[in-house]
Amino acid sequence: MTTINNSRAKELKKDFPIFKVKMSGKPLVYLDNAATTQKPFPVIKSIERYYRAQNANIHRGVYPLSEKATELFEQAHAKVGSLIGAKQDEIIFTRNATESLNLLAYSLPSLFEKGRDEIVLTEMEHHSNMVPWQQLARRRNMKLRYIRMKDGFTLDYGDAEEKISDKSAVVAAGHVSNALGTVHDVKRLAALARANGAFSVVDGAQSVPHQEVDVGEIGCDFLAFSGHKMAGPTGMGALYGRKQLLENMAPFNFGGDMIRKVSYEGAEWNELPMKFEAGTPNIAGGIGFGVAVDYLENTGLRAIGAWESELLRYALDKIKGVKGVSLFTPGVGKSSGILSFNIDGIHAHDVASLLGGEGVCIRGGHHCAMPLMGKLGVAGTSRVSFYLYNTYEDVDIFIQGLRKAKKVFGV
Ligand SMILES: Cc1ncc(COP(=O)(O)O)c(C=O)c1O
Structure with missing residues (x-):
């Protein structure tokens, strides 16, 4: 089976021209793949x-x-x-x-x-x-x-x-x-x-x-x-x-x-x-x-799924070191490469908007699942979602962005 690891993901990223684009003057870290994914050259x-x-x-x-x-x-x-x-x-x-x-x-x-x-x-x-x-x-x-x-x-x-x-x-x-x-x-x-x-x-x-x-x-x-x-x-x-x-x-x-x-x-x-x-x-x-x-x-669908699980494991490991984070996930093995969370004292939209200033795209809100959010007792969550081209470095930049957001909001 072909596998994806961090260096393979970096290679795959080169197939997607959008990653040459900067956002907010920073390299683009795209973690909103559940909304839509980027498109490779052949497409x-x-x-x-x-x-x-x-x-x-x-x-x-x-x-x-x-x-x-x-x-x-x-x-x-x-x-x-x-x-x-x-x-x-x-x-x-x-x-x-x-x-x-x-x-x-x-x-x-x-x-x-x-x-x-x-x-x-x-x-x-x-x-x-x-x-x-x-x-x-x-x-x-x-x-x-x-x-x-x-x-x-x-x-x-x-x-x-x-x-x-x-x-x-x-x-x-x-x-x-x-x-x-x-x-x-x-x-x-x-x-x-x-x-x-x-x-x-x-x-x-x-x-x-x-x-x-x-x-x-x-x-x-x-x-x-x-x-x-x-x-x-x-x-x-x-x-x-x-x-x-x-x-x-x-x-x-x-x-x-x-x-x-x-x-x-x-x-x-x-x-x-x-x-x-x-x-x-x-x-x-x-x-x-x-x-x-x-x-x-x-690229291999099985390899894509396995790599996204690995990124989820890595992200969970890192995010647990950030204080005041609550997670909405069944955990690795029961989840695909999606991680929903909230930070005490910061609205999900503000998290997403502050990260946008760091070049990081994540989603904040009800994710078109308002009844589910009601059941969870939240107005919304912040959500990171991975795809085949994401890397450990993308997760690291996202985590740095979260720490910065906490500083800005003084929480
Ligand atoms: C689980 C699920 N179903 C349906 C949809 C609707 O997809 P589309 O907006 O492409 O119609 C989405 C989009 O996010 C989704 O995540």
């Missing part, structure tokens, strides 16, 4: 190449330029599919994980059985895997049930066994909490959903970029994720769905490209994935997404 070049030499609309043209663009866009579906153990036609390109989850909340109910009127989520969901289901519950008069979080920031699987029942229509859970880093046992949740006849949805926005994910291994019906959180361009996301389910589901958007035949009276839907990709898609973005997948596969 940037593929997008430039498309607009310079390959630009044409897809699926419609019968001239070579259009045929080439179509081929590249379809290949990108195949690459994204192969990353997660899925076939090309089981991958729908969307704008982001949020759109993938909204698509499901609109289209999946056409397959709900009568009498199943409960939607099961966890207390730790990102708003993107909560608000679309809340809206669905309103539209269809369904009930929302939330699997509890235990002390120690992990899920209560006993509670999951109680809440997932023959009344459940769908169980939708994040694979990794973006706010706390907790890795959930989605295989167990998918098995519980299946045993109770419910559909299973995994929000993989924080797992697919950082670890090996295989939909067959998880046993889920659907998986949503974002290309821009995995070295790909913004405006790109994906939804995996089991083919038979996608074939039976109603489309989400209607118009060009998603139809096979149209009359004045009605229309027939195109084959997968076009049925769910109405209109001209983000062609350059899709191609760039495919190239990002190549980059991650060449």
